[in-house]
Amino acid sequence: MHIQEISPEQINEYIITKKIDISLERITKGQEYLKQFDIYIQKILGNGQFGIVFQGYDQQNKRSIAIKLIFGQNESFVQEYINEAQLARQINSKFVVKMYDQFYDQENKNYFIVYEYCEEGNLQNYYKKLNQQQIIEISIHLTQGILDIHAKQIIHSDIKPENILLTKVNGQLIAKIGDLGLSKKLQNNLTHISTYQGTYSFMAYEQTDGKLCIESDYFALGSVICFISGINLQDFMTMSLLKTGYYQDDQRNPLVSLALELMKKEPHDRMKLNIFLSKLLNMRIDQDLQQNNQNSKGNQFKYIKKNIFKFSIIVLLTLIIIKVGIEIQKNSNNNENYEIIFYNNGSSYKGQLKNNQKHGKGKIDFGNGIIYEGDFKKDTFYGYGQLIQINGDQYKGDFKDNFFDGKGFIKYTNGSSYEGEFKNGAYNGYGEFKQNNGNIKKGKWKDGEMI
Ligand SMILES: Nc1ncnc2c1ncn2[C@@H]1O[C@H](COP(=O)(O)OP(=O)(O)O)[C@@H](O)[C@H]1O
């Protein structure tokens, strides 16, 4: 396979037009260095404060990659990025950009980090193309991604659209959190003093004051969701209202109202992310469940019934036969009107209906990894059921209004599990949490936390 490499002229043009502070020689030396690993630089994707990012090809592993070259003037900058690489390595999430490799060219003091390539680019350049359904979907991905980062006791601290990358898997858009360059390992749950600043428009109140905590990421996530929902964060008035907690959403967009719960002034007033996620999932599920049963065969029968008198006797006779057929079918499965419905957004439902609503036993596959099988009541998950979450986590137990509610068991993909009582989608009541390292937390819970 012939790989088209970037030429020195193309590199030079980028350096000049973007006025970036790096020499052509440094990049071409980097390009040469990477060739010994069968890695070829093809294109410049972007640059940030401390690095330049290339698209490349990894001949050995036969995959497209993104390569970040760090050009910090001093050792401490480079050290920060070695730190980034180490943090990124620990996280294994579908919704966090994967780090594959790292290289250090001692002779030229070039430091490289190799990531999975996200071909749809960053969210800043893409968000205008999103429809409401995709915005909700992406919000779910981001929330899951941040939860996965926090599970490793890492604060991202610079969540913003440019640091969120998009890729397509089987035609479905997936958002991944990238750029852990400013991330901090959380120590003893204390608030950190942030030396580098994140990005003002997305930054939490306390972070602008130089303090950083896990909830600062909640705030930034909320801002990103508001931003992609069309709220102008550059507007000073909007921003001050948001940061002081006085912003009101005139559009009455339920997603924005929910995102505002992450943007309370006081970090401890912000909604916990696991609760936020279950509310988001609920929104996503609602959207699907409330859709009209467009392609159901039920509607076709209705159509025939409606026009029955317009037909001639022969047609009438035929219809009588069909009607008899329907009657037989109706009698044979009485309330168990099994249907298979394919929605145009990729979801499908197989199960019982009542008054055109999912009601009884059924299975819905959302087409994005989320699958629910169990009891439905008036288009909601209600009763006993099993839910596979977007990241593979599995819940088995009681549901109420789409939320985990009652007794249940949840098995996380990382090997941890919880068995006990739930309410509103979170651990509430008595339960036992088994961590993947063998630790057990047993007792009373409130909104997902032990009391
Ligand atoms: N894995 C990737 N796939 C595709 N594009 C990427 C990838 N990583 C970064 N980019 C592009 O490069 C830009 C800068 O990357 P980022 O990791 O944020 O670096 P910086 O530390 O310089 O801000 C991103 O906004 C994005 O456009």
Ligand SMILES: [Mg+2]
């Ligand atoms: Mg960045």
